[in-house]
Amino acid sequence: MIYKIYKLLLNHYGYQNWWPAESRYEVVVGVILTQNTSWKNVEKAIKNLKAKNLLDEEKILNISMNELKELIKPAGFYNIKSERLKEITSFIVNNYGSTENMYLSKEPMKVLREKLLNVKGIGKESADSILLYALDRPSFVVDTYTKRLFNRLGILNSEDYEYIKRIFEENIPKDLKVYKEYHALIVEHCKTVCKKKPKCNKCFLKDICLFRF
DNA sequence: ATCCGGACTG
DNA sequence: CAGTCCGGAT
Known part of the structure; x- marks a missing residue:
C-alpha cells in the first residue's frame, strides 16, 4: 500500500526533481533555512547568499553573525537559524573539511546520522534530509x-x-x-x-x- | 488577533 | 510533553 x-x-x-540546489552545501543551508518556513521565503535567503557569493562553508564561517542574520532574514527565525547554520557548517568543516568530502566519506549511514543528530539544531527530519538530498544516502x-x-x-x-x-x-x-x-x-x-x-x-x-x- | 510553514530543544 | 523561534497569510 x-x-x-x-x-x-x-x-x-x-x-x-528534488532537491533544487547547485551544490551539496546549498542543500544543507536550505535544510536549516526551511525549518518551519515555506520554501518561497527560503529561496530569497539563498538568493541573498548567492548574490554575495557566500554559499560556501568557509565563507559562512567567516562572516559575522549580524551579516548572516541580515542575509537570511527573509526565511524568518534568523536568530536561531544563523546559529544553526554556523553549528552545522563548523561540524562539517571540522570533521570532513567540506560537504563534498563528507559525501565521499565511507562511514556507514547510521554513523553519519548519529553524528548529524548530535549537532545542535539538527533533528531527525533535518538529519535525514541532509543524508538523502545532500549526501545521497538512502534515508x-x-x-x-x-x-x-x-x-x-x-x-x-x-x-x-x-x-x-x-x-x-x-x-x-x-x-x-x-x-x-x-x-x-x-x-x-x-x-x-x-x-x-x-x-x-x-x-x-x-x-x-x-x-x- | 490568530494561524501556520518542508521542526528542535529541554 | 510544552515552549520557542519570525513573518506572511487569513
Whole structure:
C-alpha cells in the first residue's frame, strides 16, 4: 500500500526533481533555512547568499553573525537559524573539511546520522534530509506532511518518527530516486491539497482515504 | 488577533 | 510533553 501511494502520487504530479540546489552545501543551508518556513521565503535567503557569493562553508564561517542574520532574514527565525547554520557548517568543516568530502566519506549511514543528530539544531527530519538530498544516502525523510497524509489515509496510526521511517523503508525499493521523489511528492500533495485544513473535494485520493468529508 | 510553514530543544 | 523561534497569510 505504501508503495502503491507512491505510484499514484507520481502518476498524478510527475517527478519533482528534488532537491533544487547547485551544490551539496546549498542543500544543507536550505535544510536549516526551511525549518518551519515555506520554501518561497527560503529561496530569497539563498538568493541573498548567492548574490554575495557566500554559499560556501568557509565563507559562512567567516562572516559575522549580524551579516548572516541580515542575509537570511527573509526565511524568518534568523536568530536561531544563523546559529544553526554556523553549528552545522563548523561540524562539517571540522570533521570532513567540506560537504563534498563528507559525501565521499565511507562511514556507514547510521554513523553519519548519529553524528548529524548530535549537532545542535539538527533533528531527525533535518538529519535525514541532509543524508538523502545532500549526501545521497538512502534515508527516508519523515515530516509533518508524511504523518498527516498517511494517518488520514488510514495507512498509519502513529506519530512516531522512527517507526514511520521504518515502515516506509521496508515497503519501497531501496532506491535513491524513489526516496527523493516520494518525500517531494508527499510535500507537493500536502501543501496543495492535504493541508491542515484539507481540500478533500479536490483530492484525487479521496476514494481511498478514510478522512474524506 | 490568530494561524501556520518542508521542526528542535529541554 | 510544552515552549520557542519570525513573518506572511487569513
